[in-house]
Amino acid sequence: MADRIWFQKYRIIKTLGHGGSAGVYLAEHIKLKSLRAIKRLNKDDILYEQLLNEAYILKNLKHPCIPVIYDFEEDAHNSYIIEQYIEGVSLKVLKEQYRHFKETLIINYAIQICDLLQYLYSLDNPILYLDLKPENIIISDNVVKLIDFGASSFQNRLNGRKYSLGTKGYAAPELYTGRMPDERTDIYGIGSLLYYMATGTSYSRQLSEKHQKKLLKHCSKPLQHLIHQCLRYNHILRYPSVQVLKNKLSEINHRKLIGNSNTREYLNIAIAGTQHRIGTTHLAVLIATYFNKTGKKALYMEHNESDHISAILNSYRNIKTDDGICRIFHCNVVPGYAIHTPYRKEDYPVTVSDYGCLNDSNMDEFLKADIRLIVTGGKEWELNKTEEILRLLKDERDIKYLFNFLDGNQFRRIMKHMDKLECYRIPYKPDLFVWKNNEYLEDFIENLINGRK
Secondary structure (H helix, E strand, C coil): CCCCEECCCEEEEEEEEECCCEEEEEEEECCCCEEEEEEEEECCCCCHHHHHHHHHHHCCCCCCCCCCEEEEEECCCEEEEEEECCCCEEHHHHHHHHCCCCHHHHHHHHHHHHHHHHHHHCCCCCEECCCCCHHHEEEECCEEEECCCCCCEEHHHHHHCCCCCCCCCCCCCHHHHCCCCCHHHHHHHHHHHHHHHHHCCCCCCCCCHHHHHHHCCCCCHHHHHHHHHHCCCCHHHCCCCHHHHHHHHHHHHHHHHHHHHCCCCCEEEEEEECCCCCCHHHHHHHHHHHHHHCCCCEEEEECCCCCHHHHHHHCCCCCEEECCEEEECCEEEECHHHCCCCCCHHHCCEEEEEEEECCCCCHHHHHCCCEEEEEEECCCCCHHHHHHHHHHCCCCCCEEEEEECCCHHHHHHHHCCCCCCCEEECCCCCCCCCCCCCHHHHHHHHHHHHCCC
């Protein structure tokens, strides 16, 4: 199959997936040198007409998280839908890699799925997705993308559905009982994905309530209740709309974030790097700004000789200063030259200490912190420094390693060599002091503060 040419313009690279009704292949457009996903449909298949429906659905959709239809071809035996290739990893693969997802991450993904479905419902001719499952969710840099619309339907054409294309363990009961699906059918699908992200298995109504609770033991009680309500057999008992479900998810997330960040009366976060100019100041200011913006006063402290904060202060006008503590927008900072300035601890329950490059002189203070973060790099010329610090800290527990200046693929390659250490990739945030709503960034910081993802 590899290197076979289709329609004199697509070079087949490999098979992405194959089922009884269709095959999906990764291809390269020979002239444009860009990747495509090609879905081949057998014209003799009993589901052919319904699967062909994907092309009609996708051709008018314009959303960055949904594939674009580029072309349509056919021969005597098959039809071919040529789509944008969505890069990333499926939710199924991601779950197999990480096993345990932090609750805030589970909720973050579910909220993004709600947003995608609401886009489909908001069209002039609304679309029901009807086949939510881990294989159809692609995660790219923590952004959720939706693929495979073969089971989807325009809401005004539901009477034309002859067969159910739902997947066992994820499809709502009405897809098999003949009742007309509606928005609550997709709500069941979201519930099944939440269940999968929390347990690693598909939902089965045959399991006892006691066993279901055991599987969901890592979820908070509010999230357990939400999942069960999404998965009610009777559609009337589920949430009435995806918007209502999204609001409930947001409420749980908000209570969890606020509650977790207040579990300690005082919190000391220490950040150090494996080398100079690796991004400790960037991360420390980012975390301090987040706390101040979300209502818990934090103080950035420059425990190194870089003098980066003085340079930052010199670039802003009208900086407010109070007894050595400077305020830049939502961030309270103590420059290195004022590091011994006394302050009332109760005024700043969170301190974020920037130690710059980790060395013998600051090691002891760094290790005393409640949360210890190491900023490192994964480029070839940075790995020696990374390995030195790993050897130095090999006997220390609960240290988190953050990789800077890497894309998703580079980070996944590095993770294979980190021996189950707790690792993260620092998201790109150009303006540290101007905080705008960014669920991915907020979830990233909460993961650092409250535990593994």
